[in-house]
Amino acid sequence: MALSIDAKLRVALVSKEQITQSSTYKAQGGMAVAVGPDDSIEEHILDTLRVGQGLCRTESVTVLAGEGPKALEFLQSLGADFCHTEDGLDLTREAAHSRKRVVHYYDYTGKYIAELLAGEVNRKSNVERIDNAFLVDILTTQDGCCGCIIECEGRLIHLRSAAVVAATGGYSGLFSRSTNEVSSCGDGIAAAYRAGAAVADMEFVQFHPTAATLSSGKVFLLTEALRGEGAVLRNSEGERFMFGYHPDGELAPRDEVSRAILLEAAKQGGGAVYLDATHLGKEHLTGRFRQVYGELAKNNLFMEHDAIPILPAAHYTIGGIQTDLWGRTNVPSLYACGEAAATGVHGANRLASNSLLEGIVFGRRTAEYINGSFLAIASTPEVPKATAEIGRLQVKMDGLRTKLASVAGVVRQGEELQAMLRWINFAEKDYGVCPLNRQDYHICNVHQLAGLLLEAALLRTESRGAHYRQDFPQKNDDIFCKHTLQQWGKETVME
Numbered sequence: 001m002a003l004s005i006d007a008k009l010r011v012a013l014v015s016k017e018q019i020t021q022s023s024t025y026k027a028q029g030g031m032a033v034a035v036g037p038d039d040s041i042e043e044h045i046l047d048t049l050r051v052g053q054g055l056c057r058t059e060s061v062t063v064l065a066g067e068g069p070k071a072l073e074f075l076q077s078l079g080a081d082f083c084h085t086e087d088g089l090d091l092t093r094e095a096a097h098s099r100k101r102v103v104h105y106y107d108y109t110g111k112y113i114a115e116l117l118a119g120e121v122n123r124k125s126n127v128e129r130i131d132n133a134f135l136v137d138i139l140t141t142q143d144g145c146c147g148c149i150i151e152c153e154g155r156l157i158h159l160r161s162a163a164v165v166a167a168t169g170g171y172s173g174l175f176s177r178s179t180n181e182v183s184s185c186g187d188g189i190a191a192a193y194r195a196g197a198a199v200a201d202m203e204f205v206q207f208h209p210t211a212a213t214l215s216s217g218k219v220f221l222l223t224e225a226l227r228g229e230g231a232v233l234r235n236s237e238g239e240r241f242m243f244g245y246h247p248d249g250e251l252a253p254r255d256e257v258s259r260a261i262l263l264e265a266a267k268q269g270g271g272a273v274y275l276d277a278t279h280l281g282k283e284h285l286t287g288r289f290r291q292v293y294g295e296l297a298k299n300n301l302f303m304e305h306d307a308i309p310i311l312p313a314a315h316y317t318i319g320g321i322q323t324d325l326w327g328r329t330n331v332p333s334l335y336a337c338g339e340a341a342a343t344g345v346h347g348a349n350r351l352a353s354n355s356l357l358e359g360i361v362f363g364r365r366t367a368e369y370i371n372g373s374f375l376a377i378a379s380t381p382e383v384p385k386a387t388a389e390i391g392r393l394q395v396k397m398d399g400l401r402t403k404l405a406s407v408a409g410v411v412r413q414g415e416e417l418q419a420m421l422r423w424i425n426f427a428e429k430d431y432g433v434c435p436l437n438r439q440d441y442h443i444c445n446v447h448q449l450a451g452l453l454l455e456a457a458l459l460r461t462e463s464r465g466a467h468y469r470q471d472f473p474q475k476n477d478d479i480f481c482k483h484t485l486q487q488w489g490k491e492t493v494m495e
């Protein structure tokens with residue numbers, strides 16, 4: 001986004017950590033783009049809509065898939081040289097894609113793209129990077145957003161700006177078992193919510209079926225491209241089981257595979273479930289999947305002869321700040337893009353490898369809109385005031401992530417969701433006391449977002465895509481083919 005802002009506009013690019021801590025950096029599989037000889041934008045749209053189970057916004061999906069080839073060209077224009085064969089790009093097929101469509105750089109596509117973009121940003125004279133700074137709150141006047149407060153080296157700094165773009169990632173880090181960093185905890189979504197922005201679809205959290213637990217305790221993703229290229233799932237008896245649950249077997253949508261893994265493990269009395277890629281051979285595994293192979297080898301697991309024990313982990317959050325096709329929120333001059341935004345492209349379940357694409361397509365559109373709106377503005381915005389004070393929540397963080405993982409995980413149950421929401425709401429609040437350090441802001445955000453997620457999950461008394469209610473296992477299109485919307489001071493509604 002920052003790269004596409006006109007050179008006449010100044011950008012402060014704030015990030016709380018090194019890029020290595022971002023989800024973008026960790027992306028393995030690649031970016032979905034309909035550029036294969038047997039593929040088309042229409043096929044990409046259809047696959048995305050099918051997996052989204054009635055909740056995708058068709059116009060957003062059309063933009064996503066339609067502008068995919070241009071997004072790829074943009075990266076290539078910056079020098080990206082994705083893996084290719086003699087015939088062109090080496091496209092991989094991933095779960096629920098009807099075609100080979102995923103452009104990749106071995107199995108560390110995210111690192112490759114993140115480093116490329118960071119290098120370009122460093123060359124832009126209108127972009128000032130402010131690293132190790134924490135977004136605390138977004139400021140508004142009656143006319144809309146006019147800046148934000150960041151905490152940097154213990155000081156609160158007030159940044160005035162004509163526009164704020166929340167590109168702060170998702171909230172999978174709220175769960176104790178997650179492929180994300182703990183710090184991917186939705187700060188920007190919480191700040192936007194406090195500033196009056198509508199947030200949508202917070203109940204939809206995608207769990208990745210195949211994550212390994214390393215000896216360090218770290219949860220490590222085993223990219224879906226492994227299954228796309230032939231790796232299979234086996235139970236503790238060594239039997240393949242996925243075709244018993246879904247006709248697409250290992251390439252079924254992620255929610256189906258995640259639930260099947262848990263059911264199969266339970267059937268085997270809690271035995272482990274394995275991802276078996278032994279037949280792909282050492283040469284292919286060490287070449288194409290060099291990051292995954294290397295990380296597992298450090299843990300004494302060798303994919304050419306070891307099946308790898310796996311379990312699902314929270315991976316991607318579909319919910320976020322509701323935006324239109326240009327990154328606009330309901331608060332004038334407040335924008336959102338990337339995983340922090342709810343553009344409606346993922347519906348109730350995300351098609352694999354659509355999120356790197358979403359970040360580039362909608363990030364560039366947001367920049368285009370800002371360029372068009374603000375190039376003409378010369379005046380400084382009014383002196384801002386905060387819309388909502390952050391309260392110090394007198395509650396321990398301990399246990400929240402573990403509790404959330406068990407209560408709002410792959411399988412959910414109304415009574416448990418309700419009990420956890422009560423637990424969060426009973427937390428003593430003392431609004432008006434300004435928090436003093438990052439941990440306080442962090443705790444405040446985590447509680448706010450967990451509360452929003454639980455409320456939304458309770459309201460959706462059906463099962464759809466990534467949201468599965470054991471007490472309401474059926475999809476109910478008559479009532480629930482709608483988006484969940486939440487706004488500060490208002491009832492949660494479905495529209």
Ligand SMILES: Cc1cc2nc3c(=O)[nH]c(=O)nc-3n(C[C@H](O)[C@H](O)[C@H](O)COP(=O)(O)OP(=O)(O)OC[C@H]3O[C@@H](n4cnc5c(N)ncnc54)[C@H](O)[C@@H]3O)c2cc1C
Binds near residue numbers: 023024031187339354
């Ligand atoms: C292990 C893994 C593998 C994945 N593989 C793929 C894949 O193959 N293909 C695909 O399409 N998607 C994949 N995804 C998902 C995809 O990587 C993410 O959805 C996407 O990269 C999110 O980009 P983002 O820019 O929105 O957020 P991020 O890349 O997470 O960046 C968020 C930024 O916001 C900053 N930030 C956050 N909070 C604050 C704050 N309070 N103050 C200041 N700064 C803040 C962070 O420091 C960071 O710089 C994967 C995700 C993971 C975790």
